[in-house]
Amino acid sequence: MAQKEKIPVYSLRNLLQEPRQQADFQAEHFSSYLRKHYEHLHRPHRHSFYHMVLFTSGSGSHTIDFERFEVTPYQLYCMIPGQVHSWHFTTPVSGFVVNFPDSFFKDFLYNQYYLERFFFFSGISTDCVFQLPVLLQQKLPALFEELIGYASEEEASPDLARVLLLQILLLIGNEAGPRPAKAVPEQKKMVLHNLRRLIDTHYRSVRLPKEYADLLYITPNHLNALCKDLLGKTAGELIRDRVLLEAKRLLINESKTVAEIAYELDFQDNSYFNRFFKKYEGLTPDEFRKQFFK
Incomplete structure (x- = not known):
């Protein structure tokens, strides 16, 4: 290519x-x-x-x-x-x-x-x-x-x-803000806010919900329950979505091979990155990239 x-x-x-x-x-x-x-x-x-x-x-x-x-x-x-x-x-x-x-x-x-x-x-x-x-x-x-x-x-x-x-x-x-169906305690909003900030900072190297729960001084079960309650997603899905977003940004943003992008995102095995991306996007990284560079 x-x-x-x-x-x-x-x-x-x-x-x-x-x-x-x-x-x-x-x-x-x-x-x-x-x-x-x-x-x-x-x-x-x-x-x-x-x-x-x-x-x-x-x-x-x-x-x-x-x-x-x-x-x-x-x-x-x-x-x-x-x-x-x-x-x-x-x-x-x-x-x-x-x-x-x-x-x-x-x-x-x-x-x-x-x-x-x-x-x-x-x-x-x-x-x-x-x-x-x-x-x-x-x-x-x-x-x-x-x-x-x-x-x-x-x-x-x-x-x-x-x-x-x-x-x-x-x-x-x-x-114009959304009107929540129920009031959300400030403590829960703060935990979610801090989780998102931590994911944005560490998503390349920290992939497990347990690791984020440790950083937030709460249990993994508490973290997952909070994410499901407020967002309808697990903590693992939030981490995965952030990795996928950055993968897509890099695929159209950098003069790098798919293998180089996989390495940058801490997928040491390029074939694993390809399987991961296709599982959640329905396309291989190369197929996704070709949509933007025809």
């Missing part, structure tokens, strides 16, 4: 073209953003920053970590750093885009993990795409317009932009 080009990772400095724009924050109308960057946006790519897009008109599709979504008016996309995505539009689109780095709120808020409280920044594709309720369809466009004004003013206080963006995030979290 011919060597494949790496899928690019864009930083804010890659995208900011106007000297008046603040270096650690970007907000503009999506039509303008699209004119400048469509050559890159319609191909699979990653960002090193948080990426929010609100559509107000237009149609097409958006693929995030191999999940495809139809673009519709008043649909919001909220992505975390590292997710692979691409856009494909069938009619002209309009709306708003906001990009900000992981550090944007860290010197402003006491809790450095504050953004993780928002369901739409979970990094799970199906959580980060949703239709705005009518109340937010009326409120958010004006707030985004105000945010664009702050982004374009060289002398504007960055804290004003932070306060306004935080207001937008809180409104979305309060009005």
Whole structure:
């Protein structure tokens, strides 16, 4: 197979073209953003920053970590750093885009993990795409317009932009968030939150639920019961899904052979990686890769 080009990772400095724009924050109308960057946006790519897009008109599709979504008016996309995505539009689109780095709120808020409280920044594709309720369809466009004004003013206080963006995030979290059928104790939510963070950090080398249970100071049975209760999945399935996601990202993101990817993901036996991938995806790694490089 011919060597494949790496899928690019864009930083804010890659995208900011106007000297008046603040270096650690970007907000503009999506039509303008699209004119400048469509050559890159319609191909699979990653960002090193948080990426929010609100559509107000237009149609097409958006693929995030191999999940495809139809673009519709008043649909919001909220992505975390590292997710692979691409856009494909069938009619002209309009709306708003906001990009900000992981550090944007860290010197402003006491809790450095504050953004993780928002369901739409979970990094799970199906959580980060949703239709705005009518109340937010009326409120958010004006707030985004105000945010664009702050982004374009060289002398504007960055804290004003932070306060306004935080207001937008809180409104979305309060009005568009899922309403659980039952109240979930904070302790359970914290254990699940910490489990996901640990899996994101250690999935290459730590594969057993028991190992994660030890890191969390709980029993494996308790961990599995909690995952089944809150997510409908076992801890083992969460670990497996994270390994599969990274395998798919690497298969389309790196100029590496399948054997090299298997080794990077700690599958010492390439044939085992092939069997693992086909069992859960229905395709071999090579067949999956060929879908993207025809």
